[in-house]
Amino acid sequence: MRASTVKVWELVHKWTSLICTLFLLMLCITGLPLIFHDEIDEALNPDVWQPKYPQAEHLTLDEILEIALTNREGEQAIYMSFDILRPVINITSGPTADAPSSEMHFASYDLTSGELVPPSDVGESVMEFILQLHTDMFLGLPGMLFLGAMGVLFVISTISGVVIYRQYMRKLNFGTIRRHKSTRHKWLDYHNLFGIVTVAWVLVVGVTGVINTLEEPILDTWRDNNLKQLLSEHQGGAIVEPSASLTEAVKQAKLIAPNMTLQFVAFPGSKFSSNQHYAIFLHGNTPLTKELITPVLVDATNGDVIGLTEMPWYGKVLSLSRPLHFGDYGGLFLKILWAILDIITIIILGSGLYLWYQKNKKTNFNTTSKKSAE
Amino acid sequence: MAKQLSLWQIFKLPIILFILSITGIVAALLVDGEIDLLASLALASTLIVTAWYILK
Numbered sequence: 001m002r003a004s005t006v007k008v009w010e011l012v013h014k015w016t017s018l019i020c021t022l023f024l025l026m027l028c029i030t031g032l033p034l035i036f037h038d039e040i041d042e043a044l045n046p047d048v049w050q051p052k053y054p055q056a057e058h059l060t061l062d063e064i065l066e067i068a069l070t071n072r073e074g075e076q077a078i079y080m081s082f083d084i085l086r087p088v089i090n091i092t093s094g095p096t097a098d099a100p101s102s103e104m105h106f107a108s109y110d111l112t113s114g115e116l117v118p119p120s121d122v123g124e125s126v127m128e129f130i131l132q133l134h135t136d137m138f139l140g141l142p143g144m145l146f147l148g149a150m151g152v153l154f155v156i157s158t159i160s161g162v163v164i165y166r167q168y169m170r171k172l173n174f175g176t177i178r179r180h181k182s183t184r185h186k187w188l189d190y191h192n193l194f195g196i197v198t199v200a201w202v203l204v205v206g207v208t209g210v211i212n213t214l215e216e217p218i219l220d221t222w223r224d225n226n227l228k229q230l231l232s233e234h235q236g237g238a239i240v241e242p243s244a245s246l247t248e249a250v251k252q253a254k255l256i257a258p259n260m261t262l263q264f265v266a267f268p269g270s271k272f273s274s275n276q277h278y279a280i281f282l283h284g285n286t287p288l289t290k291e292l293i294t295p296v297l298v299d300a301t302n303g304d305v306i307g308l309t310e311m312p313w314y315g316k317v318l319s320l321s322r323p324l325h326f327g328d329y330g331g332l333f334l335k336i337l338w339a340i341l342d343i344i345t346i347i348i349l350g351s352g353l354y355l356w357y358q359k360n361k362k363t364n365f366n367t368t369s370k371k372s373a374e
Numbered sequence: 375m376a377k378q379l380s381l382w383q384i385f386k387l388p389i390i391l392f393i394l395s396i397t398g399i400v401a402a403l404l405v406d407g408e409i410d411l412l413a414s415l416a417l418a419s420t421l422i423v424t425a426w427y428i429l430k
Contacts, residue, residue, distance in 0.1 A: 166385070170378050174387045175427025193427065196388045197420045200395035287406040323403065330402030330410040337417050 001166070004121055009163045014356065016157035021349050023150040027209070028346045030134040035327055035338045037127060045120035051087050052113035059114050060247040064089050067114045072105060076150055077242075079272075081264040087111035097269030109361045141216055148213030155206045161195050169191055184358050191351040194344050201341045208321035218318045226309045227274065228296070239269030240276045245305035252305045253280040253296035263293055276300055287329075291319045380411040 033040065059067075065077060066090040078099070079092040089111055094104045108117035136143035168188070175193055178185040211218075250262060260282035266272035273279035277297045283290050293317075297306040311319070323329035327338030398416030405413060 061397055162388075165388075166381065169384045173379075174384075175424070177428060193424060197391050197424045199388070200392045200420070201399065201417070204396070204399055320403070324399070330414055334402055334414045334417070337414055337421070340421060349382055 006164065006167055009160050013157055013160040013164055016153040016160065017352055018356065020150040020153040020157065021353055023147065024154055025346065025349050027134060027138075027147070027150075028349065030130050032339060032342055033127070033130055034134060035335050035342070037131075037326075038328065039332070040123065040336075041120075044123040047086075047120070049086070049117060049120075051110055052115060054112065056112045058087060058111040061089070061250060062245055062247045063298075064109050064111065064114060065091070065246055067310055068107060068109060070094065071107065071116075071240065075105065076269070077267045078104060078270045079264055079266055082262060083108075086117075087326050088117050097267050098271070130239050137210075144213045144216070148210050151206055151210040151213065151216055155203065155210070158195075158199060158202050158206065162199060165192055165196050184355065186352055187351045191355060193349060194348045194351075198341055198344055198348070202345060205325055205327075205341075208325040211318060211321040212325055215318060218314050222312060222315045223272075226312055227279075227297070229309075237275055238301065242278065242300040244278075244298070244300055246278060248303055249298040249300075249305075250280055252298060252303075253282065253308075256305060256308055257282045257294060257296055260294065261290070266295075273297075287322075291323060291329075292316055293319065387423070393422060394419045 034324060061080070065080070067079060069073055069075065072093045075093040075095060076099075077091060077095045078094050078097050079090075081090045081092075082088075083090070086087065087110065088108050090106065092104050092106050106119075109115065110117055136147065140147070169192065172189075177189045177193065215372045246265065250265070254262065261284075263281045263283045265281070268277055268281040269275050270279075273294075274282070274297070278300050280296045280298060281293045282296065283293045292311055294308055294310055296308045298304065301304060327335055330374070394416045398413045398418070402410050402413035402417065
């Protein structure tokens with residue numbers, strides 16, 4: 001490679017890294033507990049709850065919904081979701097179906113008795129705080145997109161790092177750490193070794209992180225393009241009061257989406273539905289397709305099934321980016337690897353900062369001593 | 375002065391580790407259960423090799 005080209009790559013590596021390093025450090029540190037979100041939740045909330053009548057036939061969705069709305073007088077159902085392991089249904093309600101999340105109420109019900117299930121939310125506010133900091137630094141969409149931009153710089157910094165790795169390693173065997181030389185040499189070697197062996201993981205987590213920051217625009221596009229298309233003849237008008245049976249609607253949805261599992265229901269007027277329909281979301285059953293959701297729309301006034309629409313490619317990319325970013329898709333061992341790689345990334349960022357500081361000090365010293373010599 | 379290494383000599387191991395890591399990361403997404411451990415091991419290889427070079 002020509003010397004001038006190398007210089008350009010070095011400049012790219014230096015500046016992209018310098019701009020994003022502090023934010024990346026924050027992301028790596030807050031990301032660490034998020035990898036173990038499930039384990040932390042479980043440890044803080046030991047599952048002592050048991051269904052009241054384990055042998056009893058489950059209540060219907062309509063019955064649960066009625067109980068929930070009686071408990072929350074004057075409120076509308078917004079979402080209904082289903083626990084995976086327990087016979088529990090969660091209902092989100094609010095003054096209106098399009099109420100902001102701050103006005104929503106979340107309650108869980110025992111499918112065998114219709115009784116309230118006590119919330120297991122010890123420590124949730126702390127995890128929620130960390131997640132929010134990690135996602136958007138409490139700045140909403142602009143914060144998310146900003147972190148996305150930092151992620152793009154980080155990816156460029158990684159790629160430019162691989163390019164200039166060659167220059168540093170021309171005379172050094174792989175994995176050489178020059179411990180006997182200066183501290184700077186030692187940390188340069190660690191920076192290079194750690195950097196080059198984590199490239200694959202860093203790129204996967206970096207790129208999927210950037211995709212996750214685009215969640216809102218991606219979901220909006222999906223809703224606007226696909227759902228509206230499906231609804232074109234049925235759209236418009238005010239939010240309806242759901243009168244058709246939800247139990248029946250879900251049964252119909254399962255019929256036209258066989259081999260899929262019910263995940264959640266969005267009620268008319270909510271963010272994930274139209275003003276007149278139940279949007280019934282189902283997911284696949286293989287390790288890969290269980291990340292992908294498909295909505296079936298059912299008219300909430302007369303129970304007519306409108307149809308199902310497969311997720312567009314960009315929705316699929318987003319859905320797969322979530323597990324690939326958080327590393328929570330392959331068991332505890334994979335999570336531990338994610339954590340170790342995260343810590344190594346922190347070392348790479350820190351050593352990079354140190355190397356830049358040392359080099360800067362040296363250059364400044366050289367120019368000052370040159371000047372005083374003149 | 376030490377001999378200059380070729381491009382292949384410099385990037386041979388990094389490329390192998392890159393492929394192993396990606397294979398592990400993607401494979402863990404495609405399978406469930408016991409095989410997840412195998413996929414994770416492919417990703418772990420990169421850490422094992424690094425540790426070996428640092429400790430040797």
